[in-house]
Amino acid sequence: MLDAMQPNDDAYLFKPETYAELRRPLLEASTLPPACYTSPAFYRREVQSIFMRVWNFIGRADRIPQVGDYFTIEFAGVPVIVMRGTDGVVRAFANSCRHRGALLLEGEGNCRAVRCPYHSWSFDNDGKLLVAPEMDATLGFNPEDWHLTPIRLESWAGFIFINFDSAAPPLLETLGDLPTKLASYRFEDMVCVRRKEFDLACNWKIYVENAMESYHIATVHRSTLSRQKGKPSEPQPSNGEYCGLFKEHQGTRALLAGDTGFPEMTHLEGLPATGSWYPLLYPSTMFGCTYDCMWWLELHPMGPDRTKLIVGSCFPRSTVARPDFEEVVQRYYKRWDISIPEDNAISELQQRGLASPFAKPGRLAHAEPLVHTFDNWVVDRVLGVQG
Numbered sequence: 506m507l508d509a510m511q512p513n514d515d516a517y518l519f520k521p522e523t524y525a526e527l528r529r530p531l532l533e534a535s536t537l538p539p540a541c542y543t544s545p546a547f548y549r550r551e552v553q554s555i556f557m558r559v560w561n562f563i564g565r566a567d568r569i570p571q572v573g574d575y576f577t578i579e580f581a582g583v584p585v586i587v588m589r590g591t592d593g594v595v596r597a598f599a600n601s602c603r604h605r606g607a608l609l610l611e612g613e614g615n616c617r618a619v620r621c622p623y624h625s626w627s628f629d630n631d632g633k634l635l636v637a638p639e640m641d642a643t644l645g646f647n648p649e650d651w652h653l654t655p656i657r658l659e660s661w662a663g664f665i666f667i668n669f670d671s672a673a674p675p676l677l678e679t680l681g682d683l684p685t686k687l688a689s690y691r692f693e694d695m696v697c698v699r700r701k702e703f704d705l706a707c708n709w710k711i712y713v714e715n716a717m718e719s720y721h722i723a724t725v726h727r728s729t730l731s732r733q734k735g736k737p738s739e740p741q742p743s744n745g746e747y748c749g750l751f752k753e754h755q756g757t758r759a760l761l762a763g764d765t766g767f768p769e770m771t772h773l774e775g776l777p778a779t780g781s782w783y784p785l786l787y788p789s790t791m792f793g794c795t796y797d798c799m800w801w802l803e804l805h806p807m808g809p810d811r812t813k814l815i816v817g818s819c820f821p822r823s824t825v826a827r828p829d830f831e832e833v834v835q836r837y838y839k840r841w842d843i844s845i846p847e848d849n850a851i852s853e854l855q856q857r858g859l860a861s862p863f864a865k866p867g868r869l870a871h872a873e874p875l876v877h878t879f880d881n882w883v884v885d886r887v888l889g890v891q892g
């Protein structure tokens with residue numbers, strides 16, 4: 506029986522021949538080898554070749570509306586502070602004191618200055634070192650040289666992204682034509698009304714693959730989303746760091762069948778006026794854009810088999826201002842609070858099955874084109890073929 510076990514050593518995982526079957530056209534292709542979802546070495550390579558080099562989505566700027574508002578994250582092992590400065594600009598910094606490296610802030614909140622819990626070095630909201638007690642005797646110590654370490658942060662339509670690579674191209678260049686395709690949703694005029702976090706016992710790619718195929722809906726969401734009607738989802742052309750599905754249909758996709766909600770946006774044009782858009786912003790953020798709102802699924806990789814999921818819900822400012830908003834929005838929350846745990850549970854089951862030493866690559870259905878596209882995108886980067 507031992508010869509039925511799949512190889513998972515580093516040499517096997519990092520040679521192009523291992524992916525020969527994945528490289529074939531969709532209907533001839535095999536899936537990624539199971540070890541790509543469990544191997545610490547493969548995960549480390551993903552962090553280096555993907556998450557340390559790309560624009561990583563970290564939510565909305567409206568989460569920190571006031572000067573001094575901040576939140577902290579640990580993204581792919583890097584502790585980060587995101588804070589609104591005295592000039593109103595949102596910036597990101599390494600969450601590591603310039604003295605001896607202590608973590609400066611945890612959680613989220615508002616502060617007039619960032620004061621280190623260890624020896625009280627203090628930094629202003631723009632990251633400048635303000636006070637460093639008892640450092641005047643230290644030879645050649647110039648406070649100007651010891652500001653917080655900035656991390657690149659750029660935004661699009663109220664969404665913020667960070668990049669750990671100083672040589673990466675600008676965010677908007679990376680996104681290609683996606684902002685134009687989605688412009689009529691007017692995300693910049695939306696408000697994030699709820700964020701919900703989940704800790705998942707699965708590899709980040711499992712969750713992306715799930716979100717980018719509709720094959721599982723009839724089974725996993727059989728009593729919920731499968732009752733929504735419409736044409737099959739169609740993969741869309743892309744000239745940026747994204748891929749996406751578009752589904753032509755009537756009525757919002759953010760409610761369960763039978764529920765009624767808010768009026769549809771009247772400013773939608775082109776494809777957005779005829780159905781719903783589901784782009785995957787590589788590597789790990791999925792948007793759901795429909796007639797009356799948008800939601801996002803944001804993944805933070807935490808290890809080969811751990812992922813943090815953040816689900817954000819955004820509605821047009823005019824919808825949020827309605828007197829019935831709080832009452833009606835509960836129906837949307839109900840839809841997400843039922844469907845998302847269904848995806849979470851199946852993703853954790855898939856992780857457990859893939860961790861078997863007897864798990865092998867499988868074959869793909871015609872309804873899984875973007876699973877194939879995404880897995881090839883990952884392998885291109887892990888093997889250094891692209892990016």
Ligand code: FES
Pocket residue numbers: 602603604605606607621622623624625626
């Ligand atoms: S480590 Fe921050 S002040 Fe010493």
Ligand SMILES: [Fe+2]
Pocket residue numbers: 715716721722725726848
């Ligand atoms: Fe699903």
